Amino acid sequence: MFEKLNRLHFANLPTPLEPAEKLAAHLGLKSFLFKRDDLTGLAMGGNKARKLEFELAGVVAGGYDTIITVGGQQSNHARMTAAACRKLGIDIKLVLGGKDFTEFKGNLLLDTLFGADIRYISGSDEDEDLEALQKKWFDELKVEGKKPYALPLGGSTPLGTLGYVKAMEELKSQLPDDKVQIFCPVGSCGTLAGAVLGAALFLPNAKVYGISVSRTKEDIYKRTRELIRESAKLIDVDPDLSKTEFFVYDCYHEEYAKHIKIAMDAGEVCARLEGMIVDQVYTGKAMAGLFDLALTGVLNKEEPVIFLHTGGMPEVFSDTLKFGEYKKCRKYSVEEVQEMKNQ
Secondary structure (H helix, E strand, C coil): CCCCCCCCCCCCCCEEECCCHHHHHHHHHCCCCECHHHHHHHHHHEHHHHHHHHHHHHHHCCCCCCCEEEEEECCCCHHHHHHHHHCCCCEEEEEEEEECCCCCCCHHHHHHHHHCCCEECCCECCHHHHHHHHHHHHHHHHCCCCEEEEEEHCCCCHHHHHHHHHHHHHHHHHHCCCCEEEEECCCCHHHHHHHHHHHHCCCCEEEEEEEEECCHHHHHHHHHHHHHHHHHCCCCCCCCCCCCCCCEEECCCCCCCCCCCHHHHHHHHHHHCCCCCCCCHHHHHHHHHHCCCCCCCCCCCCEEEEEEECCHHHHHHCCCCCCCCCCCCCCCCCCHHHHHHHC
C-alpha cells in the first residue's frame, strides 16, 4: 500500500522496543515497554524523522528550494526539519514563538547550528500568529524568485501521518500478539493519527491513547479524524472511523511550553528507575498521564503498555539548575584535596 509513494530515508529503523521492568513494577503493570523513536538518529532523534521521510520526498520531487515551517521556541519539528533540509541541500526558514529569551538553548541552539533563518514572535506561540508570519515570509520569498514550500506545524500533514502508519506495521513485527495499549504525546495530531490508522490496519486489537500537551480533546479528536481520512486515501484504504476507537486525555498539561510538576515528577521516576530521559513539554506530560491512568485502574494491567517515545532530548537542556538547588553535589577546592593527599 506504500509502494506508489515517494519516500526518503532519514531514520534508523526499526527502532528498538525496550522493556522497562522496574517501571512496570512501580505502576503495577505486567509489562511496560518503550518504543524508542527517540533513537531515530536525525539531529538527536525523535518522531519527526518518520514524518519527514514522506513529506520531504514530495518537496524534492517538486523542485522546491526553500522550506518555511513554524513551531514553538523548543520545537523538535523545527530542529529536525532544519537538519533534514541541510542533508537535502534545501534552504530552511523557521517561524518560532514563545516567551522572550536572551540565550539560545536546547532546540533553539541547534536551529542556529544548522544555520536556519529565524523570525521570532516574542510573547506568542499561538498557531494563528505563527501562520500569519509564515504566510508573509512565504510571499516575500516568492517575490525574490524562490520556490518555497510551507510546511505546517509539527509536519502533521496527510503524507507525514503515513510515517506512523508505517511505524505500527514495524511495531507489529516486534510483538508476539497485538493485545497492547499504546501511548503517545499529542500536539499537532499527526503521530496520533498515524498510530490510530496504523493500529486499525496492523494491530486491530490494540488500544491507542493520546495525551495532549496543548490542545483540547475535542480539537484533537476532530483533527485526528481528519488526518486519518486524508491519509487513508493516499494508501487506498477505507477505515471505518466509527470502529477506529482511540482515547484522548487533555488534563495533564497547563500551557504548551510550561514545565509542570507532574511532568517533572514523571520524568524523575523514569530517570531514576530506568535511566530513561523524557522532556517536560511533550513526553513528560504524556508519561504523567500514563502514570495516572495506570495507578487509577483505567489501564488493563495484564496487557502490555507501550510508550511511544517521540524524543525531545534537546529540550531538556533549555533550562538550568543552579548550584545549591541540587543537594547531592558537594564542591571541593584544590586546597582541600591537597590537604587530603598530605594526610
